[in-house]
Amino acid sequence: MxxxxxxxxxxxxxxxxxxxxxxxxxxxxxxxxxxxxxxxxxxxxxxxxxxxxxxxxxxxxxxxxxxxxxxxxxxxxxxKQDQEETKNNLTKIAAAVVGGTVFVILFGAYRKSVIPAFNPDQFDSQIGMIESLGNLLFRDYLLPFELASILLLVAMVGAVMLGKREIGERHF
Amino acid sequence: MDLIEFSIKTATIFVVFVLTLLIAMYSTWAERKVAGFIQDRMGPNRAGPGGLLQPLADAGKMFFKEDFIPALANKWLFIAGPCLAMLTALLASAVIPFGSTFRFDGHEVNLQGVESNIGILYVFGVVALGVYGIMVGGWASNNKFSLLGAIRAASQNISYEVAMGLSLIAILMMSSSLSLGEIVSQQHGGNWNIFYQPLGFIIFITCSFAECNRVPFDLPECETELVGGYHTEYGSMKLGFYLFAEYINMFVSSAIISVLYFGGYNYPGMDWVYTQLTDALGTQTGHNVATLIGTAVFFGKTLFFIFFYMWVRWTIPRFRYDQLMNLGWKKLIPLAIFNIIITGAAVLFLKPVITAWLN
Missing domain, CATH: 1.20.120.1200 (NADH-ubiquinone/plastoquinone oxidoreductase chain 6, subunit NuoJ)
Known part of the structure; x- marks a missing residue:
């Protein structure tokens, strides 16, 4: 090996x-x-x-x-460890059902998926390097990249809005 | 062949490791000497000539003290805290280029632990992990003051990391490389980044003061509010590890500053010295001697910045915590973004004009 x-x-x-x-x-x-x-x-x-x-x-x-x-x-x-809230049986059963379903879905997807064969001789080992990644992101996938950054900006503005103290609120 | 390269790499990493520890050890001595000088007193002068054995004496004292773990502390995490702090501090020096190459028997050895094409990101990742040692230790002590000190230290670190990363981006835009070796070799011939990035340098050095928890940003430790901060409950060598990690961080950040902004092992008149040496001593010995001079210059710059840390510590009063946060978020981050825009504009418009004018 x-x-x-x-x-x-x-x-x-x-x-x-x-x-x-x-x-x-x-x-x-x-x-x-x-x-x-x-x-x-x-x-x-x-x-x-x-x-x-x-x-x-x-x-x-x-x-x-x-x-x-x-x-x-x-x-x-x-x-604290001793303050752990006790869960009743219904919650446990529901959690087991949901978890089991996710597991079955994942297993089914794994069974169905076809792993494409690749040729080790032609494989470009530099594909994960930062230069090729940058070229890919800023040429071929520029629009999705910019959209993702706008999404992050919106999330940031939202977080600031939520965290902001409103007028008249208590000052800690 | 493979074995030789492997042993060379191992030896380089070992040397870097020992050097880091040695410099950090003597920084503790230098700190007291500088403090003594600035406050017009002698500083340590009992252990050895000029107090040179003082660090060893301190380490001995630390080891022989009682290794105490509070009764209600989380034992394993209490031990893991200082270990993590030490580990993350030592990791960062692996990618620093200490000099150009060393030649013997047809081998070309880089004076650098690992040459990586993501060097600066690696340093940044390790710095980001430095928070864990403090947080884990502070929480595991099971003490309010430790926890508050840890939270303070961690929020300070993650706030200043943002501005630090943004000030680095301006450097990366100019060098178009993330590798530290590449960034240094581009500054050859007096082309030091400090001349192009004065604002970025000021932001970077301020942030590195905050990252190392040094004065004027040493808020995590505060007798009047927080007792000893995150290491209130620590004693013996565990406390020693925390304090020592601070000095290692200081050395690493000084080295990074000299690599990024002051040309690393480059110095003015380097090519002239190189040709003189290779003419006089032959290509191999001359090259090695030239490399050693470059390394000495690098360490000179690094030690100057370590001295600068101490100088500032004994000169400037500390900030208040809200002032610290306002400086980080409301002043340094907008300034860093402004710096990025200026740099981008200069690279796009000014650089072609100047190169055309110079030719």
């Missing part, structure tokens, strides 16, 4: 293990930390695929910014 394949199996094992631990762990802080570990192993996968830009951006945006905000919120909520 060559080294990149063994790396792939190790990373996949780590990804799945930490993703399962996100769901299983009782302490929400531990869940968040396992989620960060999951993002890290996903970045490892990107590096194995020679997509360094995607790996770095994944770390900066998800692990570096979004998960920090998750941690913020959870730390302020001050959740």
């Amino acid at each position: 060559n080294s990149s394949v063994s790396f792939f199996y190790f990373l996949s094992f780590l990804t799945i293990l930490s993703a399962v631990m996100v769901v299983v762990s009782r302490n929400p802080i531990h869940s968040v930390l396992y989620l960060i570990l999951t993002f890290f192993s996903l970045s490892g996968h990107y590096i194995l695929l020679n997509a360094q830009f995607l790996a770095a951006v994944n770390i900066i945006v998800y692990a570096g910014a979004i998960m920090v905000l998750f941690l913020f919120v959870i730390m302020f909520l001050n959740m």
Whole structure:
């Protein structure tokens, strides 16, 4: 087995293990930390695929910014392990049904999907590099790119509007 | 062949690692010496000549203190906090180019841990992760003041990261490369980025002060409001790791500043020195000596910026927290965006005119 394949199996094992631990762990802080570990192993996968830009951006945006905000919120909520609200059986059954359905859908999609064969000799290993990515984004996909940035701008303005103190509101 | 390259790479990374630790260690000594100089007193002068063994004595003291974990703290995360802080601080120095190449036996060795085409993004990602050490440690201490200090430190870091990233974009627009090695080699011949990006440099250095939690932005630690901040509950070497990580961050950010804005290992008259040396000593030895001079220049610039950090620390009073946030969000970010627009306009319109005029 060559080294990149063994790396792939190790990373996949780590990804799945930490993703399962996100769901299983009782302490929400531990869940968040396992989620960060999951993002890290996903970045490892990107590096194995020679997509360094995607790996770095994944770390900066998800692990570096979004998960920090998750941690913020959870730390302020001050959740204790013994205060976990008990769920009744109906909720548990409903959750099991929904989760099972999603699993069946995913499995069906996986069975139906055809993985296109590729020719390793003609495959351009530089396709995930930042230069080719930039060319692709700013030439072929310029309109979707700009639309996505407008969407983000609208979301940002909305967040500022929601967070703004209104006139007459209490000043903390 | 493969084994030789592997061992060369391992040796380079090991040297970078040791150098980072060594410089950070002696920064703690230099900080006290500079403080002493500025406040007109001696500074450490008991351990060794000029107090040079003081860092070792401090490390010994730290190790022999009681390693205390509070009863209600989350034990594993309490230990993980300082480890994460140290880990993320040390990761960043891997991509810094310390010099050009070193030649022996037909091998060309880059004086750089890893040459990556996303170098600057890597540094930025590692800096973004630096928050976790503080937050995890602060939360795991199970202490209100630690938690508040951690939240303060983390919000300060993520606020200033935005302005820092925006000020970097102007540099990237000029160099059209994300690789640190490439950015340095483009500044060859006195073409330092500081002359093109003075505003970007000021924004960047302000943000790096805030990222390192240094005065005037050392708000996370505040005796009157927060006791010791996020490391209130820490003692022994765990506290040592937190403090040491700060000095490593200082070294790394000084190195990044000299790479991005001050030409890294480039210095005026470099080509003349190179030809003189290669004529006198032959291509191989001359090249190596020239590289060593470049590396020395790089370290000179870096050490100057470390000194600058200390100089500012003992000169300027600190901000209030709301002033800090206003400066970050309402002043630095608009300024950085303005800088990007100016740079874009200059690259598009001014550069063709000037190149046509010069030719």
